[in-house]
Every structure is written in structure tokens, then in C-alpha cells.
Amino acid sequence: MTESLVLAEVLGAHGIKGWVKVRPLVEDPTFLVGLQGLVLLPGSKMRSGASRDVKVISLRPQGRGWVAQLSGVEDRTLAEGLKGMELRGAADLLPELEDGDFYWRDLEGLRVWCESSDGLCLLGEIDYLLETGANDVLVVRPCEGSMDDKERLIPWLVDDVVREVDMQAGTVRVSWYTDV
Numbered sequence: 001m002t003e004s005l006v007l008a009e010v011l012g013a014h015g016i017k018g019w020v021k022v023r024p025l026v027e028d029p030t031f032l033v034g035l036q037g038l039v040l041l042p043g044s045k046m047r048s049g050a051s052r053d054v055k056v057i058s059l060r061p062q063g064r065g066w067v068a069q070l071s072g073v074e075d076r077t078l079a080e081g082l083k084g085m086e087l088r089g090a091a092d093l094l095p096e097l098e099d100g101d102f103y104w105r106d107l108e109g110l111r112v113w114c115e116s117s118d119g120l121c122l123l124g125e126i127d128y129l130l131e132t133g134a135n136d137v138l139v140v141r142p143c144e145g146s147m148d149d150k151e152r153l154i155p156w157l158v159d160d161v162v163r164e165v166d167m168q169a170g171t172v173r174v175s176w177y178t179d180v
Helices: 074-079
Strands: 004-014 019-024 036-044 051-053 056-062 063-070 085-090 111-116 119-130 136-141 151-153 161-167 170-173
Touching: 004 036, 004 170, 063 074, 119 151, 119 170
Parallel strands: 111 170
Antiparallel strands: 004 019, 004 085, 019 063, 036 051, 036 085, 056 063, 111 119, 119 136, 136 151, 161 170
8 A cells, every 4th residue: 555645734714716825845836736546535634524536727926825626625615614624645656766865754863874973873864854944954853873962953954964864774974063
């Protein structure tokens, strides 16, 4: 069975013609338009709701967010009922990445090793990533064998801080501060 990913969240209705405000959880939301195999499911904060197959007919930026026209949603009443739903799709629907690019979900759980004057020391494992304005940030939690019990925030700055990602070995090598 293929892993199901949340690709966007429905925030509420937009206008009177069935459009919905969405929070895309992908870097380029436009790839969702016309994509086959999408499903609307109740989000984690919803008590109930029916799942349904859906297609993104149109998607556009609106203010600081995005609005979408979904198949089968032609009026505001239907759109209001979708608030809190998640737009999900199979992981294999995601575009293929170029060498050196990674999906965040693939980095979670990798062990982070830090270059120091004493060699390499284990800082911990990537728990999740944060999107900030300037750059993404690795949230590294201590794990068995890590040098201490500190959580660290490490900027995702390739070549400057992040020196190597080895998906086969399950490791990320960084040049960062071990005393912080």
C-alpha cells in the first residue's frame, strides 16, 4: 500500500461559487491542478466527515494564501462544509526530485553528525523541519548515543552548514556548534 500524504488543508470557503481557501503543504502547489487520485478526508481536528475523491480544477494565489476550485463543489454552502478537510494523495504522485533535493519527510529520522576538531560527534536525529522566512531549519532531538540531551535548531544551508546527506546511510553531516 502506498503512503498517503497530506498535500493541502482546507481553511474555509472563498466567495459564493464554491471556491475554498487552502494551505498547500507542497513547495509548488500548482502541480495539484488536474492531478488524479486525490481524496478529501476529515482532518485531525474534525470529529467526523465523509471522504470523497476530488480533483483540483483551478488554483490561484489570493492575498497571502491560495484558493482552489474543487470538482463537485459549486456553491458556498458545500465549500463551507469542507473546512478542516485534508487533501491527500499517494506519495508516488509527488514529482521526481533532482539529485541533491529531498522531501522533508525523507529527512525526518536521519541521524545528524557534526564535524568537530575531535572528529564526528552525534548530535541526534531530525525530528522535523521548520520553514522560516530566511531558510528552513532542522529540529534535531537527542537520541541514543548522542553527545548530550540538548535539542538543536540547525539551519538548512547546503554547503555552508549542511555538508552531506547520505540517504543510504541515514545520516546528515553538518558543520555546526556542539557547545550551543
